[in-house]
Amino acid sequence: MGWGIIGTWRMALEGVQHASDMLSKGGASGDAIEKAIRMVEDYPFYKSVGYGGLPNEVCEVELDAAYMDGHTLSIGAVAGIKDFKNPVSIARRLSKDRFNVFLVGTGAEEYACKHGFEKQNMLTDRAKKMWESRIQEIKEKNLNPYDGHDTVGMICLDKDRHMTAATSTSGLFMKKRGRVGDSPLSGSGFYVDSKIGGTCATGLGEDIMKGCLSYEIVRLMGEGFHPQEAAEKTVNAFSRKLSERRGKAGAISVVCMNNIGEWGVGTNVEFSFVAATNTAAAKVYIAKPAGN
Numbered sequence: 001m002g003w004g005i006i007g008t009w010r011m012a013l014e015g016v017q018h019a020s021d022m023l024s025k026g027g028a029s030g031d032a033i034e035k036a037i038r039m040v041e042d043y044p045f046y047k048s049v050g051y052g053g054l055p056n057e058v059c060e061v062e063l064d065a066a067y068m069d070g071h072t073l074s075i076g077a078v079a080g081i082k083d084f085k086n087p088v089s090i091a092r093r094l095s096k097d098r099f100n101v102f103l104v105g106t107g108a109e110e111y112a113c114k115h116g117f118e119k120q121n122m123l124t125d126r127a128k129k130m131w132e133s134r135i136q137e138i139k140e141k142n143l144n145p146y147d148g149h150d151t152v153g154m155i156c157l158d159k160d161r162h163m164t165a166a167t168s169t170s171g172l173f174m175k176k177r178g179r180v181g182d183s184p185l186s187g188s189g190f191y192v193d194s195k196i197g198g199t200c201a202t203g204l205g206e207d208i209m210k211g212c213l214s215y216e217i218v219r220l221m222g223e224g225f226h227p228q229e230a231a232e233k234t235v236n237a238f239s240r241k242l243s244e245r246r247g248k249a250g251a252i253s254v255v256c257m258n259n260i261g262e263w264g265v266g267t268n269v270e271f272s273f274v275a276a277t278n279t280a281a282a283k284v285y286i287a288k289p290a291g292n
């Protein structure tokens with residue numbers, strides 16, 4: 001039986017490689033995806049996820065993360081959490097609970113503390129310097145404060161055909177305190193059903209949320225569409241709809257995989273992603289918007 005994992009952006013590479021190793025030896029998709037996302041969270045130079053993540057407008061690192069089990073459809077998510085090392089692990093722990101599975105801010109922090117998750121100041125000197133220079137640029141060059149943000153999101157399939165999805169991000173650079181994007185929202189930032197497949201998204205959360213794109217793509221895969229067709233069709237149609245109704249669509253990119261390890265991507269901007277399966281080693285790919 002095959003296995004596979006796909007993740008957003010170049011930053012997913014080392015994690016996907018490590019997860020591939022686990023999956024090829026029969027590891028479970030929940031363990032592989034959690035480890036892969038933690039590796040991105042822990043690396044200080046990936047500036048939009050975990051440690052070293054980009055701060056909000058008052059220079060605090062508020063993080064969002066989610067985890068979904070495609071077999072039980074259990075979801076766990078945290079948003080606006082500060083000073084905890086691995087938000088994805090907190091999200092996974094929450095997914096085991098029956099109630100209160102999506103916690104924000106101080107509630108999420110209390111839960112993490114109670115369950116023994118490691119605390120850490122997530123603001124690095126580098127991120128603080130970037131924040132200071134962005135403040136200058138906003139004043140001097142009238143720059144859009146929100147440029148520069150990415151989410152690591154992954155979909156994982158193990159040899160037992162068990163699928164999981166997970167996301168982690170610091171959200172928009174310079175976001176308002178308490179702002180939450182699509183990444184911890186089921187159906188928008190991620191969705192997975194082991195009987196079909198999974199999707200996760202990256203880009204401007206405010207726009208991704210308007211279309212519940214991750215759920216829609218899984219639904220189309222369930223109707224028999226190849227992941228590539230489902231992703232491309234959904235992102236193109238939704239971008240077009242936003243352009244018609246609002247004049248412009250923000251950046252929207254998705255990666256998806258079905259439960260036999262076939263994968264696809266859809267995007268309205270150039271973006272990188274990483275995929276690995278039992279027949280192809282982890283590799284960085286570049287996707288461009290498809291003509292529509």
Ligand code: SD4
Nearest residue numbers: 149150151171181203205
């Ligand atoms: C958010 N979707 O918070 C995230 C950020 C992101 O590429 O993925 N940017 O809106």
